[in-house]
Amino acid sequence: MDRARRVTLATVASALGVSRATVSNAYNHPERLSPRMRNRVLHTARELGYAGPHPLAATLSRGRVNALGLVHGAPMSFGFSDPAAVLFLQGVSEVCEREDLALVLIAGGPDSAVARVALVDAVVCYCDVPAEGGLATIVERGLPFVVVDGPRLPGAGHVGIDDRRGAEVAARHLLDLGHTRFGVVAMPLLEDGREGTADLERQARTRYRASRERLAGYREAIEAAGHDWAAVTVEERSPYGRDAGGRAAAALLARDPHPTALLAMSDELALGAMAAAADAGLAVPGDVSVVGFDDVPAAADAHPPLTTVRQPHREKGRLAASLLLRPGGVHDDEHHLPVELVVRGSTAPPPAR
Amino acid sequence: MDRARRVTLATVASALGVSRATVSNAYNHPERLSPRMRNRVLHTARELGYAGPHPLAATLSRGRVNALGLVHGAPMSFGFSDPAAVLFLQGVSEVCEREDLALVLIAGGPDSAVARVALVDAVVCYCDVPAEGGLATIVERGLPFVVVDGPRLPGAGHVGIDDRRGAEVAARHLLDLGHTRFGVVAMPLLEDGREGTADLERQARTRYRASRERLAGYREAIEAAGHDWAAVTVEERSPYGRDAGGRAAAALLARDPHPTALLAMSDELALGAMAAAADAGLAVPGDVSVVGFDDVPAAADAHPPLTTVRQPHREKGRLAASLLLRPGGVHDDEHHLPVELVVRGSTAPPPAR
DNA sequence: GCGTGCTATTGAACCGGTTCACCGCAGCGG
DNA sequence: CCGCTGCGGTGAACCGGTTCAATAGCACGC
Numbered sequence: 001m002d003r004a005r006r007v008t009l010a011t012v013a014s015a016l017g018v019s020r021a022t023v024s025n026a027y028n029h030p031e032r033l034s035p036r037m038r039n040r041v042l043h044t045a046r047e048l049g050y051a052g053p054h055p056l057a058a059t060l061s062r063g064r065v066n067a068l069g070l071v072h073g074a075p076m077s078f079g080f081s082d083p084a085a086v087l088f089l090q091g092v093s094e095v096c097e098r099e100d101l102a103l104v105l106i107a108g109g110p111d112s113a114v115a116r117v118a119l120v121d122a123v124v125c126y127c128d129v130p131a132e133g134g135l136a137t138i139v140e141r142g143l144p145f146v147v148v149d150g151p152r153l154p155g156a157g158h159v160g161i162d163d164r165r166g167a168e169v170a171a172r173h174l175l176d177l178g179h180t181r182f183g184v185v186a187m188p189l190l191e192d193g194r195e196g197t198a199d200l201e202r203q204a205r206t207r208y209r210a211s212r213e214r215l216a217g218y219r220e221a222i223e224a225a226g227h228d229w230a231a232v233t234v235e236e237r238s239p240y241g242r243d244a245g246g247r248a249a250a251a252l253l254a255r256d257p258h259p260t261a262l263l264a265m266s267d268e269l270a271l272g273a274m275a276a277a278a279d280a281g282l283a284v285p286g287d288v289s290v291v292g293f294d295d296v297p298a299a300a301d302a303h304p305p306l307t308t309v310r311q312p313h314r315e316k317g318r319l320a321a322s323l324l325l326r327p328g329g330v331h332d333d334e335h336h337l338p339v340e341l342v343v344r345g346s347t348a349p350p351p352a353r
Numbered sequence: 354m355d356r357a358r359r360v361t362l363a364t365v366a367s368a369l370g371v372s373r374a375t376v377s378n379a380y381n382h383p384e385r386l387s388p389r390m391r392n393r394v395l396h397t398a399r400e401l402g403y404a405g406p407h408p409l410a411a412t413l414s415r416g417r418v419n420a421l422g423l424v425h426g427a428p429m430s431f432g433f434s435d436p437a438a439v440l441f442l443q444g445v446s447e448v449c450e451r452e453d454l455a456l457v458l459i460a461g462g463p464d465s466a467v468a469r470v471a472l473v474d475a476v477v478c479y480c481d482v483p484a485e486g487g488l489a490t491i492v493e494r495g496l497p498f499v500v501v502d503g504p505r506l507p508g509a510g511h512v513g514i515d516d517r518r519g520a521e522v523a524a525r526h527l528l529d530l531g532h533t534r535f536g537v538v539a540m541p542l543l544e545d546g547r548e549g550t551a552d553l554e555r556q557a558r559t560r561y562r563a564s565r566e567r568l569a570g571y572r573e574a575i576e577a578a579g580h581d582w583a584a585v586t587v588e589e590r591s592p593y594g595r596d597a598g599g600r601a602a603a604a605l606l607a608r609d610p611h612p613t614a615l616l617a618m619s620d621e622l623a624l625g626a627m628a629a630a631a632d633a634g635l636a637v638p639g640d641v642s643v644v645g646f647d648d649v650p651a652a653a654d655a656h657p658p659l660t661t662v663r664q665p666h667r668e669k670g671r672l673a674a675s676l677l678l679r680p681g682g683v684h685d686d687e688h689h690l691p692v693e694l695v696v697r698g699s700t701a702p703p704p705a706r
Numbered sequence: 707g708c709g710t711g712c713t714a715t716t717g718a719a720c721c722g723g724t725t726c727a728c729c730g731c732a733g734c735g736g
Numbered sequence: 737c738c739g740c741t742g743c744g745g746t747g748a749a750c751c752g753g754t755t756c757a758a759t760a761g762c763a764c765g766c
Contacts, residue, residue, distance in 0.1 A: 010752075018715075022715060033714070034714060051494050059721095104456070114453055117412075371746085372745070376723095406723060
């Protein structure tokens with residue numbers, strides 16, 4: 001079976017009595033060979049069952065593997081369950097497709113064994129890691145990379161949105177509608193996986209950039225309107241799914257009086273929150289308004305359609321990938337994409353007293 | 354800048370005056386070295402800014418890259434827009450994650466330039482290609498592979514479902530409810546991208562296995578109930594999205610009398626069809642019943658929730674990946690996963706005359 | 707008949723490691 | 737003091753190509 005010596009470029013060369021360089025040229029630089037020779041080579045190769053230069057070996061000399069890596073903060077399989085991540089992936093893959101690049105999904109996070117050895121030319125880090133020490137593996141490998149939605153790192157590109165402003169706009173929308181009692185359906189603030197109400201002290205220690213910024217945005221808007229932030233309950237749940245949103249909202253709505261407006265840090269959380277409201281016998285937006293963040297496709301399809309902050313997920317993916325392909329290498333500059341409030345049916349003035 | 358000779362394993366070796374083998378061992382076989390030597394090596398490496406053995410080179414000697422490839426029939430970016438494909442990907446990625454493998458998304462289909470050179474140990478083909486000549490590139494490269502939802506190929510594994518039975522069950526459900534006038538919302542039958550009503554002749558030439566089998570299933574059930582298949586309109590649309598389903602359904606529902614039951618070949622098509630029905634002023638399921646295929650998450654969330662044929666997408670992904678990792682290599686055997694009718698709210702008896 | 711200019715082909719170095727048979731040497735039992 | 741064992745370390749072959757300076761062969765102009 002495998003005893004049979006693998007047929008390599010050298011096999012073909014010696015079968016024809018030509019040099020290896022010639023065989024190599026037949027594949028990579030046809031114009032340097034006489035058509036006759038080229039045909040002989042290709043023909044013999046076919047006869048011998050030689051499938052062409054081994055990509056790995058070729059790559060070793062050339063120094064390029066023609067692949068973009070993508071590392072996820074959360075487990076990779078989660079990546080596919082989060083619709084926002086899927087849109088992002090779609091953006092990245094569009095660029096890869098156009099540029100004839102493979103897209104390598106790197107499991108286990110930025111410091112996994114896979115990240116250490118994955119065969120890629122550059123990597124997109126779609127994760128919100130702590131600024132210090134995060135991505136150490138990637139940095140050490142010396143690969144060009146861009147961080148999306150995460151911290152700014154020296155030498156790396158950065159793509160993100162203005163989370164704070166997005167959150168602020170969402171909160172202001174509810175304030176404008178006349179709401180005064182708010183609850184926040186929060187993504188994790190720290191890595192400890194704790195669930196529950198996050199007090200001011202915990203809020204101050206928030207490690208994830210997105211969570212921190214969105215929280216800050218809510219707060220700014222609410223305080224600017226003259227309300228007391230300390231009166232706003234922040235319910236933190238983990239991980240990111242609808243379930244989490246449902247549990248957080250259930251806790252918020254069980255309070256008396258319950259908030260009339262829920263600020264959800266993502267659409268998935270918001271969608272879960274809407275379901276929880278229904279379970280609690282509350283109408284959205286009649287009894288309680290909900291605003292999300294992300295504008296994933298399911299937001300528009302929800303009942304009622306979800307008011308949310310749109311961010312250009314696909315565009316973020318495209319941009320991140322493009323930055324890595326720029327001729328001059330990665331400049332460590334920052335790209336902020338626009339956010340926009342999309343008002344739909346899940347928000348309304350608070351119920352009359 | 355790059356003038357500075359890259360620091361390689363040899364650099365470290367000569368800096369220490371030891372052999373390259375020793376440095377290599379420090380990383381790969383610590384137990385073969387005295388702790389003292391190992392520390393010296395690691396320390397010097399760090400000092401020199403050596404990030405460890407170049408994965409590419411390591412891989413060349415070892416012969417394994419620790420990566421699984423995934424090739425898509427449709428453009429890769431489509432892959433992410435189809436929720437069924439996303440679930441499948443999730444399944445594959447779970448296995449990759451568990452096994453510390455990278456997951457390489459190969460753009461441009463099974464015969465693209467990327468497929469020719471992608472650095473992978475084995476590949477999952479998630480595509481319905483013609484049995485003859487499809488996947489030629491993969492076959493030539495001699496990579497182990499498994500085909501999902503496509504044709505059986507010698508030497509390759511196969512994972513699929515019983516599409517025919519699934520379709521049959523769906524149709525029988527509608528028949529049991531008393532329906533007699535059917536319309537089929539079809540995925541593409543041929544590669545020509547044609548849209549419109551597919552007559553019997555075109556149906557007979559169907560190239561895609563899934564389309565062919567599902568059509569056959571519908572037909573068997575309907576004929577078994579004593580109805581005339583020729584009276585069933587098959588509306589083919591391309592590509593696979595909701596829009597396509599909407600357009601097909603609009604055409605079907607514009608007929609007079611319109612069908613009271615729509616058999617959609619996928620949930621995305623079905624969801625589009627439901628929207629089209631609403632646009633046409635028809636109630637689902639009051640005026641028209643709709644049944645899908647796939648049971649994607651959005652099916653249960655739809656209004657009304659969609660009756661559909663469930664297939665285990667995630668499980669398919671897991672199985673396909675697992676087959677490639679089996680110690681003995683890929684056995685060319687066939688794995689059929691179960692399908693199951695899920696009755697929800699989109700089907701009901703036809704309206705009274 | 708000879709220098710010139712091409713083109714087709716080649717040899718050797720190189721990409722950056724891994725592996726394995728082998729060897730020197732320290733410690734140990736006798 | 738000797739031979740044996742086993743550990744720590746080494747040299748050389750190998751993985752499968754690419755690249756580039758050099759060369760051989762040939763037509764051409766003069």
